[in-house]
Amino acid sequence: MSESTLKGKGTSKGLNVHVRRTIAYVVLILLSFLCLIWFYILFINSTRSNSGLKSGFTIVPGAYLVQNFTNMLHGTVPVLNGMLNSVIVAGLSAGLCVYFSCMTAYAIHAYNFKGKKAIFTFILMIMMIPTQVTALGFITFMGKLKLMDSFIPLIIPSIAAPVVFFYMKQYMDSNLPLSLLEAARIDGCGEFRTFNSIVLPLMKPAIAVEAIFTFVSSWNNYFTPALILSTDKKKTLPILIAQLRSADWLKFDMGVVYVTIAFSIFPVIVVYLFLSKYIVGGVTAGGVKE
Numbered sequence: 001m002s003e004s005t006l007k008g009k010g011t012s013k014g015l016n017v018h019v020r021r022t023i024a025y026v027v028l029i030l031l032s033f034l035c036l037i038w039f040y041i042l043f044i045n046s047t048r049s050n051s052g053l054k055s056g057f058t059i060v061p062g063a064y065l066v067q068n069f070t071n072m073l074h075g076t077v078p079v080l081n082g083m084l085n086s087v088i089v090a091g092l093s094a095g096l097c098v099y100f101s102c103m104t105a106y107a108i109h110a111y112n113f114k115g116k117k118a119i120f121t122f123i124l125m126i127m128m129i130p131t132q133v134t135a136l137g138f139i140t141f142m143g144k145l146k147l148m149d150s151f152i153p154l155i156i157p158s159i160a161a162p163v164v165f166f167y168m169k170q171y172m173d174s175n176l177p178l179s180l181l182e183a184a185r186i187d188g189c190g191e192f193r194t195f196n197s198i199v200l201p202l203m204k205p206a207i208a209v210e211a212i213f214t215f216v217s218s219w220n221n222y223f224t225p226a227l228i229l230s231t232d233k234k235k236t237l238p239i240l241i242a243q244l245r246s247a248d249w250l251k252f253d254m255g256v257v258y259v260t261i262a263f264s265i266f267p268v269i270v271v272y273l274f275l276s277k278y279i280v281g282g283v284t285a286g287g288v289k290e
Helices: 003-046 050-054 065-073 079-110 116-126 131-144 152-159 162-175 178-186 191-202 204-219 223-228 237-245 254-275 277-286
Strands: none
Touching: 003 254, 050 254, 065 079, 065 254, 079 116, 079 152, 079 162, 079 191, 079 204, 079 237, 079 254, 116 162, 131 152, 131 223, 152 204, 152 223, 162 204, 178 191, 191 204, 204 254, 223 237, 237 254
16 A cells, blocks of 8 residues: 555544534534523523513523522522522532432442342332322322421432432442452441442542532422421422512512522532532443443
8 A cells, every 4th residue: 555545544534533523613612602691591581570571581691680680589589598598408408419319329339138139120110210209199198297398208218219229330330349348348447438438438539429410400499398298488489489470560670680580599509519520420331331
């Protein structure tokens, strides 16, 4: 094969690489634009008045951001209480869920006992049951326990999360060797100390990823809190936003609604900014089994 032919093939491969890279960048830019444009629209709408929003969309920000924010804080809906309630419910739900799901996955991963496969299969089967199917029985049970209009029914049941358990189990299969646990036991380390001092630090990427997903899921949850909570001071932000949208037309202010929505997603963005570095590494490691 001549030298000119080899050079031609090398040039062709180089061009193909550049073309594929260019296409990848174009697709990524397009996807990023589609993801971020909605945040920009939300910001623009939160700076406009109710009458301005009725006149149509504009790409230029308005001058009513401070007024809308002031109206939100001094309105009839306790938005700050709703923010605090959402932080309490979402924070505790995420913390308890990832800890006990990790503990359950550790029990399935580290121990051999009768019925292990059956229990694992049963937990996965629960993933197929929608929340709406069990809602009536759940509400009746909470009423008999006199736990209605409290945060307990929103926090404690979140401990049992089959999806989080399954992800933790897959992550342990690829990143937690049983020989390490055996070495800890030989050194006289107790089971709880092994779990808290050895397993949890190794599971940090998985815990961070699932903490983000669980926090966001609980933060955006509207269905269950709407059934449980009845007092305005105990309601979470999704319920209060729905109340703003369903207000009487004389009191309805779309600018305040948009500001409240922007205000409600701010903690979620903060959580992502602090923990996003774990997402790629955690998801990749959890999906690969050696």
